[in-house]
Amino acid sequence: MYDKYLIQQGDDLKSIAKKFNTKESIILDLNNIPFPDMIREGREIIVPLNKEKYFEYYTIEKGDTLYGIGRKYNINPDLLALLNGLNKEDYIYPGQEILIPKSNYSYYVTKEGDTIDIVTDKFGIKNETLFANNETIYLLPGQLLVKKN
Numbered sequence: 001m002y003d004k005y006l007i008q009q010g011d012d013l014k015s016i017a018k019k020f021n022t023k024e025s026i027i028l029d030l031n032n033i034p035f036p037d038m039i040r041e042g043r044e045i046i047v048p049l050n051k052e053k054y055f056e057y058y059t060i061e062k063g064d065t066l067y068g069i070g071r072k073y074n075i076n077p078d079l080l081a082l083l084n085g086l087n088k089e090d091y092i093y094p095g096q097e098i099l100i101p102k103s104n105y106s107y108y109v110t111k112e113g114d115t116i117d118i119v120t121d122k123f124g125i126k127n128e129t130l131f132a133n134n135e136t137i138y139l140l141p142g143q144l145l146v147k148k149n
Helices: 013-019 024-030 066-073 077-083 116-123 127-133
Strands: 002-006 044-048 055-059 097-101 105-109 144-148
Touching: 013 024, 024 044, 066 077, 066 097, 077 097, 077 105, 105 116, 116 127, 116 144, 127 144
Parallel strands: none
Antiparallel strands: 002 044, 055 097, 105 144
């Protein structure tokens, strides 16, 4: 999933990509930015969550399906699709990279009307634990929240 980032003085595309453990091209694509020199101080952009912390990369191979990948990694295909901004029926193609959630975390994607109490009840944890496991909590629909198992 994604978060917002306010570009700071001295930031460039390369330093931002490194900070969020992602590729420069992913940042450009997410923000519909055609040229790297359009990254400027004070502009707010969308960045991937720290993928290294919660996810591993998987490169799609010929014949792969979300269902098959989900079965291979013991992940619900619905969650796999949601985490990668896909529908279960979307075509995936060889060479495409997707995120595979690490097994030592539980994941929840927020919905309209969610509250801290709803999320902590779903995870079965206390508020303090939720805040300790997540750097920023907006409770806007589509935010990924995690719980370390």
